[in-house]
Each structure stands twice: as C-alpha cells, then as structure tokens.
Amino acid sequence: MKDIILEYVKNEYLDEDEAEEIGLDENTPLISSGIVDSFSMVSLKRFLEKKYGIAIPDDQATPEAFNTVASIVELVKRHQGEKGA
Amino acid sequence: MAYPAALREAYRAELQGIREKGIYKEERYIHSPQAAGIDVEFPAGAGLKRVVNLCANNYLGLSSHPEVVAAAHRGLDERGYGMSSVRFICGTQDIHRELETQLTAFLGTEDTILFPSCMDANGGVFEAVLTDRDVMIADRLVHASIVDGMRLCKAMQDTYKHADMKHLEQKLQEHQDKRARMIITDGVFSMDGDLAPLDQIVELAERYQAMVFVDDSHASGFMGRTGRGTPEHFGVQGKIDIITTTLGKALGGASGGCVSGRQEIVDLCRQKARPYLFSNAVPPPIVYAALKVLEILSTSTERRDKLEANTAFWRKGLKEAGFVIKDGESPIVPIMLFNAKLSQDIARDLYAEGIYVIGFFFPVVAAGQARIRTQLSADHDIPMLAEALEAFKRVGAKYGILGLDKKGIIEKYGL
Numbered sequence A: 001m002k003d004i005i006l007e008y009v010k011n012e013y014l015d016e017d018e019a020e021e022i023g024l025d026e027n028t029p030l031i032s033s034g035i036v037d038s039f040s041m042v043s044l045k046r047f048l049e050k051k052y053g054i055a056i057p058d059d060q061a062t063p064e065a066f067n068t069v070a071s072i073v074e075l076v077k078r079h080q081g082e083k084g085a
Numbered sequence B: 001m002a003y004p005a006a007l008r009e010a011y012r013a014e015l016q017g018i019r020e021k022g023i024y025k026e027e028r029y030i031h032s033p034q035a036a037g038i039d040v041e042f043p044a045g046a047g048l049k050r051v052v053n054l055c056a057n058n059y060l061g062l063s064s065h066p067e068v069v070a071a072a073h074r075g076l077d078e079r080g081y082g083m084s085s086v087r088f089i090c091g092t093q094d095i096h097r098e099l100e101t102q103l104t105a106f107l108g109t110e111d112t113i114l115f116p117s118c119m120d121a122n123g124g125v126f127e128a129v130l131t132d133r134d135v136m137i138a139d140r141l142v143h144a145s146i147v148d149g150m151r152l153c154k155a156m157q158d159t160y161k162h163a164d165m166k167h168l169e170q171k172l173q174e175h176q177d178k179r180a181r182m183i184i185t186d187g188v189f190s191m192d193g194d195l196a197p198l199d200q201i202v203e204l205a206e207r208y209q210a211m212v213f214v215d216d217s218h219a220s221g222f223m224g225r226t227g228r229g230t231p232e233h234f235g236v237q238g239k240i241d242i243i244t245t246t247l248g249k250a251l252g253g254a255s256g257g258c259v260s261g262r263q264e265i266v267d268l269c270r271q272k273a274r275p276y277l278f279s280n281a282v283p284p285p286i287v288y289a290a291l292k293v294l295e296i297l298s299t300s301t302e303r304r305d306k307l308e309a310n311t312a313f314w315r316k317g318l319k320e321a322g323f324v325i326k327d328g329e330s331p332i333v334p335i336m337l338f339n340a341k342l343s344q345d346i347a348r349d350l351y352a353e354g355i356y357v358i359g360f361f362f363p364v365v366a367a368g369q370a371r372i373r374t375q376l377s378a379d380h381d382i383p384m385l386a387e388a389l390e391a392f393k394r395v396g397a398k399y400g401i402l403g404l405d406k407k408g409i410i411e412k413y414g415l
C-alpha cells in the first residue's frame, strides 16, 4: 500500500526530477512543506477512497492525517479495519 | 451582546500567533493618488516618503488618468453616487447595460454580466452553471477567489500541476464520464507572471469536450496585440467559454468585475449567481469611468505598447544585473530570493532607497519560493526604471546575490 500511495503522490504532485531531489519517502512532510495544499489534496483523498473502497469523513481528512505517506497508510488501514469489523 | 472573555483571549492568541510567525500584515498609508510615484507614510506616524511604486496592478496607468477621473465626475453629476439596490430590483441603469455591451465587444465574447468585483464573479459563476454531475479541473496556482468559488459549487473538484498539459490531459481522460468538464485557469498567474498555455488548453478542451474558464484579471487591457487579453495573445479569441476579469487593475483600478462568455452561461448567472443577486450594483461613477477606459483602449494601443517596452527594459535590466527572475512576457516580474527573511530584508532596504515593493513568502507562495514581485505600469518611464534598477543593483550587491543562481542563493541564505 505504501508504494502505491508513494507512486500516486509522485505522479500527482511532483515533477519528474523533483521527487528525486527531495528524496520522497513515507516520512516526507507533504502538507507542512507545501507539496500538497488543501486545494490539491482533494484528488488524493478521492484516490484513496476509490482505491481502497473506504470513505474518509472530511473531519478526518486533516492536514495532520495527510502530512506523510506513513500517516496516510495508517488512516487508510484504520478505515479498512472499521469496514471489515 | 455576548463577547465572552475566553473568546477574546482566543482571538488575541491567534493574532499573536500570526505576529510570531512574522506574517502579520500591516497597511501602509498612501497620501497621494495611485501612480508610478506615491507619497507613503510608513510605518504609521512616520513622515511622508516619495517612492517609486512597483507593486500596483495599475498596469496601464489609468487609475488616476485625467480623462478617467473626468468621466467618473460626469457619471456622478449625471447619474448620481450610488444605486442603493442590487441589479435586478432597481439597480440597473442604461449605462450598466452599455458597459456590459462594451466589455462584450472588447473581449470578443457573446455577452457579459457585471459583478461588484471579480472575486464575486469567481465566487458566483461555478455554482450557477455546474452541478454534481460535472467536474471542475483547475490549475493548482489559480487565484484564491477561484478556489473559494469552486468550494461553493457542488461539482467534483480536481486540480492539475501548474501549466502541466500532460497532467491536465490525464485528468480530462479520467473524467470522461461526467456531464460537463470545465478547465479552470488564470490567464496570467498573479504571483509568477507566467501565462497559461491557452492554445494548448483549447486544443485539449476540443479533444476531450471540455469548457474553458480563464480569469484574465492580470491581462485584460494589455496582453495581446490590442490588449484584449491572453486569448488574443494565443490567438484563441472566441474559443474561451468563460472569461472573468476585473475593473480593479488595468481597467481603471477602482472596482467591479464581470463574467463574459457564452450567452446561456451569462444568462444563468443573471438568474442564479448569488453575488449578482445579493450584492449592490456597481456605482455610476465607476461605470462611466470604465466606459471611458474601454474607449481609450479601443482607439489606441499606445499605453499597452509603452507597458510592453517598460517590461522589456525591466526584465532585461534585472537579468543583466544578475538577478534570478521568473521568465515570461507579462509585466509581473518576480525576483526570486527563495529565503523568506531575505525577501523581507531586501524589500525593506529597497524602501529606504525609495522603491516600494513587497516580499512574498509561504503561504502566499510555495515554501522555499520567496520572492519580491515587481509590477510594471505604463505610468513608469524609462529614466524612472533605470534609477530603480540602480537601487536594485546596490541592494543586490549588498547581499551578495548578483550573479548567483538559485543554488547559489540557497547555499548562501538557506531556505
């Protein structure tokens, strides 16, 4: 899951050489660094919902929850767990 | 009345937080009409200082032009001060419709509807014509008023990387299942001064059956050979479905905005756009003055030609001096400094030299992209700009950044 989301972030938010330049990984801050802002975040949220068949309520799509790929993975897993339970 | 102490405290803490981040905005009081040279009181209480203004949107130098001022006087005398009504109750004079007709002719569209501002035009138009079966696909650097307008609309929101046509195409493919697709962009981007590639955007729009929306606030009146804006610049006049623009920059600089484009879209705005329905009509003096502006621009390209010459001089001078600027063709010329504090320090030193510019940094622009944005005007002249250039060189030399590229500046000052 981590790699899929990393790949999406790279495609959706960075230019080809940029990803390399900043050494994008699961701990790279996305929101606080300005790579993703609230305006462009919408497509990431929709991608996660579609890809993993979950619904992330707006009040959980916070800048903190979306700040790194690691925290996004956590968020998705939590929702998948809820759905399974 | 209930203004609890705890709430007051919370507000004060928030304000303090803004101050501590160093992003608290202070107004500077100008004691003269808007022009290339202005008298400024800054900080508040200080004596007046005559400075060269390089941060106004007064691109054509019409904000205080005698003919424009005289037209506003005539409007005041003949039609009064204000309308005390929204347009559709009793706020529409014949001159409002006349201005809409003249804007339509100027922009080469089917029809036009005036709004109190372009912020209002952008705030109202999307909701008026798009539904939850549609999608809005916006450049990531569009103006804040467009972002707000999109948020008020039920259509799906999507964005593409700034001016990245491959990414836009990907998004258009992805959204073929929607009833309508709307590509949304600024014509000239206000912080970078670069242009949206409208020729390519129109081509993609035709291929993927999408409408095109362009906010030409920083282009109307001067971009293109006869100043009709970015559609003229790219040779796609008549192919843009919605143009929004402002009367608050090149076109007189007072206030007012419009949606101009397809007949049905303008008609729907007149029925449904909330800022049109629920905010007061543009006052008669402004309408008269705007008509005069369009008359001036339709009879001569002298002012936009002078602006173009000033812009070329300024861009070339800064480059030769060794500054890093964002390349482009518009009179918005950002001098890249990358480091936020450096942008503030240089703006302050320039002010001491009699140059009024502002440093912009995150969150107004992306992090690590701090800059001083300079804006040219037809009201500037070459000797004035030559002097300003010397001041820039002195300050640039003081900070040792002349001749350094992006990497060099970042190595020296950090991000």
Ligand SMILES: Cc1ncc(COP(=O)(O)O)c(C=O)c1O
Pocket: B116, B117, B118, B119, B120, B122, B143, B145, B186, B190, B215, B217, B218, B245, B246, B247, B248, B255, B256, B257
């Ligand atoms: C691109 C753009 N659109 C809209 C606006 C808002 O225009 P107005 O001042 O007419 O509300 C601005 C002004 O800052 C702008 O830069």
